[in-house]
Amino acid sequence: MTGSEDRKTTIFLVQQGVWEMPLESMPLASGYLKSTLMADDEISPHIEVSIKNFRGGTTNAVMANALFSEGPPDILAFSVLGWNYQSFGALAATFRQLNPAGLVVFGGTHVTNQAARVFRMFPEVDVVVNGEGELTFRELVRARLTGADRHALGSVAGISYRAPDGKVVTTEERPRLDNLEQIPSPFLTGALELTDENGEFRYDVALMETNRGCPYKCAFCYWGGAVGQKVRAFSTERLRRELKLFAKLKVHTIVACDANFGLLPGDLEFVEALIETRDTYGFPRALETSWAKNKSKTFFRIVQRMKEAGMHSSFTLALQTLSDSALETMNRRNMKVNEWEDLAAWLDREGLDCYAELIWGAPGETVESFMEGYDRLARRVSRIAVYPILLLPNTDYMEKKELFGITATRGDRDDFEYVLAHNTMTFADNQYMQRFLFWARVVAENAVFRHIWGSLRHFAGLTQSQVLTNLGDWMAQADDPAAVPLREYCATAVGGTESFGAAISYFYTDPEAVRLLHRWWDEAVRPFVPERFRPVLDEVFRYDLLTQPVFRPDHSGTAYEELPVEVIRDEQYYVRRDVRLAYDVPAIVAALRADREPDLSPSPCVLDLYYRTGSESAVTSTNHEIVIHFMGMTKEHILANANAGGPATGATGEGGSVRGGCG
Structure with a gap:
């Protein structure tokens, strides 16, 4: 190795999340890179590695000051995704001004096999990593430590770089990692800093990989191409030790970053380990993934096991479309994923939370086919995550733009191509649907409303898409100052996530938004409800708003309802006591969900609603999988989702939070 013993090579690993929120998003990719470097006894004495993790929305100037105010590193490596591609290119240019001899590395699925374009757009970038990065980056650092010139890196497999004459050189492909244990755990090794200055877990959720690989090659996705179609797993023992560490830090939610969790028998072993850890330490309490x-016997066993143990999750129906024509272009026509209705009915009968995913704008789709599919799906699943089709590098859709007649434009702050029109979708179709998608994502996907959908469909004959369209039309013309921000967010929603997050935050945090929703309900919805059902529907609507997360910002001059805090199983909950309902709304909602005719007899009841504290990060992002954990619920619900055995430490109250027969 070159260089003096007291002059270590400095390496910055840079990540940026997509959402701007109070808590950080865990920089897992950088953690893997750092742990792999530090485990190498030949390299580690000669390097100093720092992870630089930024929230979404952080400006280039702020990131540059944070990165370079104390001097630039020797190696600057970025984990690149579509939303940070432009910003990281700009930071590479700044770095080159400060350290002309330094090395800039881009890695990640967005730039894999895209070196010619990257180098053309950002001449300051020296190396693009193709495929999995841990071993490749280690070899690249080794080459630099032994004095390799940045234009002579041919000994490092799995990269592209520029020769002295400017030509792009791509080295031999590096085989996929068959043994994932070659990558040390970023958690167990301490490569990732897990706690803040107060000793609290510093991230919104804990990200884990239990395996890598995806057996599918969907036309809109490069996951299978990027990490390989062969699925490889981390050892159960390693995962157990990681879960134990997170449990001791009282991490509520684990997010498994796998392409198809529930596909492998080992996934059931992971769930058993998760439940065992929760039973021993009280945490973690939820799994999202x-x-x-394609739902196998393993998936159904996992679902049943999690229900038995009270381990919460939102189960996904990743359908993307219900149109046969669009399924054909997606390369998903023959996947069993499309046999979804029996599964959704089964999850309903089991009383388990479920959400679905759809993509608008795939070739073969029309407005009519999409809306028909949306409402067909909404009959079973109201929380539908709907995303516009994006063209990503290395995907089938990107390579077949001419075949499908795709017209697209690239984002001005990101590097996605936004589809504007194609053979089955006009510009006008797309503009109409973008407005619909805004309200569908904000209000239905992110659970501003959860319970009104089934009630309006059953008692008023209104489909979910009709209600959302009604809401959008009313907001567009409402003579109310509180509607102005929402009109602005809707108008600017195309081409980014900021407007969605701002609108979600507005609905969850501003009392004026609640008042506005009451006005919309009274003026635009109640007239469509038969008079005899209006009192019942009014209570369902009120219950939806009552169970929204409780938001308490650290610094605000706004007056909020004062609620007491109660500790249940080492977690704090706000408590709204003595909530009075004229009807047994939870029972009505449950009956509709189970396809039973509900009892609409007036049944006054009183209940206490509990809300996890700390919703501030969840309600200011667009992560619907996390915000659902902050919804109001009864104490019985909390205890059912916690360890079924053992005392509820810290719980107070008189043997129940439900009175007067309200379920």
């Missing part, structure tokens, strides 16, 4: 698209 991308569930297997």
Whole structure:
């Protein structure tokens, strides 16, 4: 190795999350890179590695000052995704001004096999990593430590770089990692800093990989191409030790960053380990993941086991479209994922939370086919995550733009191509649907409303898409100052996530938004409800708003309802006591969900609602999988979702939070 013993090579690993929120998003990719470097006895004595993690929305100037105010590193490596591609290119240019001899590395699925374009757009970038990065980056650092010139890196497999004459050189492909244990755990090794200055877990959730690989090659996605179609797993023993560490830090939610969780028998072992850890330490209490698209016996056993143990999750129906024509272009026509209705009915009968995913704008889709599919799906699943089709590098859709007649434009602050029109979608179709998607994502996907959908469909004959369209039309013309921000967010929603997050935050945090929703309900919805059902529907609507997360910002001059705090199983909950309902709304909602005719007899009841504290990060992002954990619920619900055995330490109150027969 070159260089003096007291002059270590400095390496900055840079990540930026997509959302701007109070808590950080865990920089897992950088953690893997750092742990792999530090485990190498030949390299580690000669390097100093720092992870620089930024929230979404952080400006280039702020990031540059944070990175370079004390001097630039020798190696600057970025984990690149579509939303930070432009910013990281700008930071590379700044770095080159400060350290002309330094090395700039881009890695990640967005730049894999895209070196010619990257180098053309950002001449300051020296190396693009193709595929999995841990071992490749380690070899690249080793080459630099032994004095390799940045234009002579041919000994490092799995990269692209520029020769002295400017030509792009791509080295031999590096084989996928068959043994994932070659990558040391970023948690167990301490490579990732897990706590803040107060000793609290510093991230919104804990990200874990239990395996890598995806067996599918969907036309809109590069996951299978990027990490390989062969699925490889981390050892159960390693995962157990990681879960134990998170449990001791009282991490509430684990997010498994797998492409198809529930596909492998080992996934059931992970769930058993998760439940065992929760039973021993009280945490973690929820698992979120991308569930297997084709539901196997393993998936059903996992679901049943999690229900038995009271381990919460939102189970995903990753359908993307219900149109046969669009499924054909997506390369998903023959996937069992499309046999979803029996599964959704089964999850309903089991009383388990479920959400679905759809993509608007795929070739083969029309406005009519999409809306028909949306409402068909909404009959079973109201929380539908709806995203516009984006063209990503290395995907089938990107390579077949001409075949499908795709017209697209690239984002001005990100590096996605936004589809504007194609053979089955006009510009006008897309503009109409973008407005619909705004309200569908904000209000239904992010659970501003959860319970009114089934009630309005059953008692008023209104589909979910009709209600959302009604809301959008009313907001567009409402003579109310509180509607102005929402009109602005809707108008600027195309081409970014900021407007969605701002609108969600507005609904969850501003009392004026609640008042506005009451006005919309009275003026635009009640007239469509048969008079005899209006009192019942009014209570369902009120219950939806009552169970929204409780938001308490650290610094605000706004007066909020004062609520007492109660500790249940080492977690704090706000308590709204003596909530009076004229009807047994939870029972009515449950009956509709189970396809039973509800009892609409007036049944006054009183209940206490509990809300996890700390919702501030969840309600200012667009992460619907997390915000759902902050919804109001009864104490019985909390205890059912916690360890079924053992005392509820810290719980107070008189043997129950429900009175007067309200379920």
